[in-house]
Amino acid sequence: MSATAKLTAVESKLLVREPGSLFTVVIPLFVLIVFGSSIGPDDTTLLPMTIAIAIGLVGLYLMPTALATYREKGILRRLSTTPVRPASLLVVQLILQFVLALASCGALLAVAGTVLGARLPANALTFIAVFVLGTASMFAIGLLIAALAPSGRAANGIGVLLYFPMAYLAGLMQPVSQMPAILVRIGEFTPLGAFRQSLQDVWEGTAPDPVLLGVMAAYAVVVSIAAARFFRWE
Template sequence: MTKLAVVELKLLTREPGAMFSLLIPLFILVIFGSSIEPGDTVLLPMALAIAVGLVGLYMLPTTMATYRERGILRRLSTTPVRPASMLVVQLVLQFVLAMVACGLLLTVAGTVLGAQLPSRGLLIAVTFLLGTAGMFAIGLLIAALAPNGRAANGVGVLLYFPMAFLAGLIQPTDQMPVILAHVGKYTPLGAFRQSLQDVWAGGAPDPLLLVVMAAYALVISIAAARFFRWE
């Protein structure tokens, strides 16, 4: 599995989508961050949620569906490296990509923009893990149902924008109709963004939102496992 991980890491670094996932959230942070107060607790959580959403809904499903379309997973089934190993490696690498994207955002925000960084590391870690698990679960479900990589890419993009809107990543929730803001708060991306924002503001995430994210991750992962095809 180590050799597989090394090969997949090299392929990931050459993937334009990986650079897209790193630079788009950073671009948004820098452009809008230059005009906000250093104590702002909204923009950085939004940028972090955008980064994880791009990896989970764009990179992960497109890669897995493309591998199945090209018969890579089927060919692996005839070697000592089982198809499940590819799935594990991809999940780990995509998680690392999400962490690198978020680490870059935190570094730039803290050093260049003077943004407020929370000190409650455990709460951040729990929120990040649950939010990422939910987004990755959706990505795996897309990969399971999409007939090919292009379809997975298209479905991921089509899902991302309405989810991002409802989550308050495109328009602040206080400028949205009350009903949309309330519904969006309980979507996977909305619960993630709100929980991050609560921690950034010095509080703790709403336990209900943590349960919501965990439920999304569990239920959608089960559905993805049920429908996933190796060939």
């Protein structure tokens, strides 16, 4: 087994044992089941909301905390003296976090489709494209948090402080129909808001707004470049 394969196996075990991994799956499922039981199968808002909640938790909470903790404890520095380069750990972490995001999304779709009888997206390719773009934009912000935070605890705090205002503006705490129009418009220019609205467009059978897709792409590219620029190995 290669060094990278061994690293992947170890990191997978650590991720599974991390309580935060369970929360990123359970919390969106809890919201879906509690509210989905009182919403009809034709609803097009709840599933996009819960998927956005799941990706937001992984991108803003779990991933930056893990990466900042590795740097704080000197793990990245020590890896530089082994055959496994520090960059390999970052790549493995990103892949595993993306797999976790997929698992959370898959659980939501499975429960919604089989237990709640909810509508699933008719255009699978468009859904996949929006999901990947939205996840990339949220992961980019998580990488920037990890790059700037001096410790895992600080990364956790920054992620939480960013998540709640962003979640509110994105319409994850209350339906956008009950929010002031100006806040809804501002929320659409956040990565989480653009993601949630694009997902809802997919569920409603319409093409996502190209402007919102551009917002997510811009965050994914620009913030990732900033994260790479400021990231410190130790």
